[in-house]
Amino acid sequence: MNEEQRNYVLHTVEERGVRLVRLWFTDVLGNLKSFAISPVELENALEDGMTFDGSSIDGFSRVQESDVLAIPDANTFEVLPWGDTKTPEARVFCDIHNLDGTPFEGDPRQVLKRNLAAARALGLTFFVAPDMEYFYFAPPQRGQAPEPLDEAGFFDLTTSDISGSMRKQTIRTLEAMGIPVEYSFHEDAPSQHEIDLRHNDGLSMADSIMTFRLVVKEVAASQGVHASFMPKPLEGVQGSGMHVHLSLFSGEENAFYSPDDAYNLSPIAKHFMAGLLRHAAEITAVTNQTVNSYKRLVPGFEAPVHISWARNNRSGLIRVPIPKKGNPMATRIEYRSPDPACNPYLAFSVILAAGMRGIRDSYELPVEADANLFQLDDAQLAALGIDQIPSSLGDALKVMETSELVKEALGDHIFEWFLRNKRNEWRSYKAHVSAFEHDRYLRSL
Numbered sequence: 001m002n003e004e005q006r007n008y009v010l011h012t013v014e015e016r017g018v019r020l021v022r023l024w025f026t027d028v029l030g031n032l033k034s035f036a037i038s039p040v041e042l043e044n045a046l047e048d049g050m051t052f053d054g055s056s057i058d059g060f061s062r063v064q065e066s067d068v069l070a071i072p073d074a075n076t077f078e079v080l081p082w083g084d085t086k087t088p089e090a091r092v093f094c095d096i097h098n099l100d101g102t103p104f105e106g107d108p109r110q111v112l113k114r115n116l117a118a119a120r121a122l123g124l125t126f127f128v129a130p131d132m133e134y135f136y137f138a139p140p141q142r143g144q145a146p147e148p149l150d151e152a153g154f155f156d157l158t159t160s161d162i163s164g165s166m167r168k169q170t171i172r173t174l175e176a177m178g179i180p181v182e183y184s185f186h187e188d189a190p191s192q193h194e195i196d197l198r199h200n201d202g203l204s205m206a207d208s209i210m211t212f213r214l215v216v217k218e219v220a221a222s223q224g225v226h227a228s229f230m231p232k233p234l235e236g237v238q239g240s241g242m243h244v245h246l247s248l249f250s251g252e253e254n255a256f257y258s259p260d261d262a263y264n265l266s267p268i269a270k271h272f273m274a275g276l277l278r279h280a281a282e283i284t285a286v287t288n289q290t291v292n293s294y295k296r297l298v299p300g301f302e303a304p305v306h307i308s309w310a311r312n313n314r315s316g317l318i319r320v321p322i323p324k325k326g327n328p329m330a331t332r333i334e335y336r337s338p339d340p341a342c343n344p345y346l347a348f349s350v351i352l353a354a355g356m357r358g359i360r361d362s363y364e365l366p367v368e369a370d371a372n373l374f375q376l377d378d379a380q381l382a383a384l385g386i387d388q389i390p391s392s393l394g395d396a397l398k399v400m401e402t403s404e405l406v407k408e409a410l411g412d413h414i415f416e417w418f419l420r421n422k423r424n425e426w427r428s429y430k431a432h433v434s435a436f437e438h439d440r441y442l443r444s445l
Helices: 003-016 039-048 108-120 162-176 202-222 267-287 344-360 378-383 393-400 404-410 412-431 435-442
Strands: 020-026 032-037 050-053 067-072 089-097 125-137 181-186 192-197 226-228 242-250 306-310 316-319 333-335
Touching (some): 020 108, 032 050, 039 050, 108 404, 125 344, 202 226, 242 267, 267 306, 267 316, 267 393, 267 404, 267 412
Antiparallel strands (some): 020 032, 125 192, 181 192
């Protein structure tokens, strides 16, 4: 640990009068977990970690091997900009270790660090900028449809209302926690909003997404509103995605940029894209991990269905945005299938692993699919060699369970637990009798 950063944390806690320090980490599904320690314990925690019972966390330890260590990452320390100003609290993300100090296999943050280290061993740093979409609803009532707060659409400038105020307050809170925002606006669906985060390295961005989701919900709850990252909460309108803009840097140089290519894409960028396309079906269960995720991934609602790429075609899985003023540093690709309900540590891990496999094995990039793929039938798509991503969680799990790449990226522990958990979710969903079935069949059959 950097001694200077450690001393900064201890000094800040004392100077700001911090009364509690919350140790944050996630379970395998990306649910934020936390326990609090007093400032007196912080120095010991930074040195030796804090022991807790891992068997109580989904996807962590079995009962007979339960204890694990939470070791704070001092670089992630922030004073929380909400709550009682007289008794301030802080948070710090933790890496989970076994008691012997080795990385714990069930910790998603450690999984991402391992995949990032593999890229760094080749001199490459992984950068991500996500477009975070979500909804505001009135407090939900069990058995009732979600109630949007507005009927506005894409880029609508509404009069001063609670949604716009919450979005502004959310941005201020994020920036107070060191998370810079690039854009924010009303999205296409009623009461749907988007906040785009400025690019950062993969680990910092995964931490930022976990913070983002909590901040959005905290700000909404303070106004008596429910914020939801459910991928498809409303019928008949588009769902919420988490498009991720990706790039690799070699030192200070953008490894995705080449002045010699018509699209300014380097061989590294093309191999990375080819890796993502070839392994897209295998990683979809991780980037889109809920039954509801696949209600978004259907034709007609701007979500990708086809495993293809193009420069400005939003019907494909990968888009290559045209940089402003031809800026080499802005050359990037946009991977469009993930949604904001994923575990960002695991999603970034499998995305990076797929891209790096393409680089390592020099995959050839297919030709650009610049047509509107939603207008083509199955025979036309087959003639172009374009497949589709899995259409259900069940289909996605079948592909994932045969994937050597995903197993290697996640490690045996998380790979096997994730499959067990998600198979159970799929079995429960298949056995559920929905309101759709009652409405369609009960009276007529």
